[in-house]
Amino acid sequence: MSIGQQILTIAVVVLGTMITRFLPFLLFPENKPTPDYVQYLGRVLPAAVLGLLVIYGLKDVSVFTGNRGIPELIGVITVGLLHLWKKQMLLSIAAGTIVYMVLVQFVFS
Secondary structure, eight states, X not given: OOHHHXXXXXXXXXXXXXXXXXXXXXXXXXXXXXXXXXXXXXXXXXXXXXXXXXXXXXXXXXXXXXXXXXXXHHHHHHHHHHHHHHOOHHXXXXXXXXXXXXXXXXXXX
């Protein structure tokens, strides 16, 4: 890439970032009430995204070959139990990820 192309690429990335950061404040100013559909999306999208991530993360697990999805199952159970106990989403996800990675790297390798 030439210097001009690099500068143009950085400028486009900065512009895209600025648009995505400032656009919500322009569309939904503080002195106006937030539309009902935006409030609805704020309530339902987090659960939908987490469900999508679970499905995407487990879609290639085969219970008929290899280690039969045991590390994945243990990781999911870890996340579920820890979240029921501590009610801390980031802690649950981090601990489940660490448990899964330890199992995959050292136990089921």
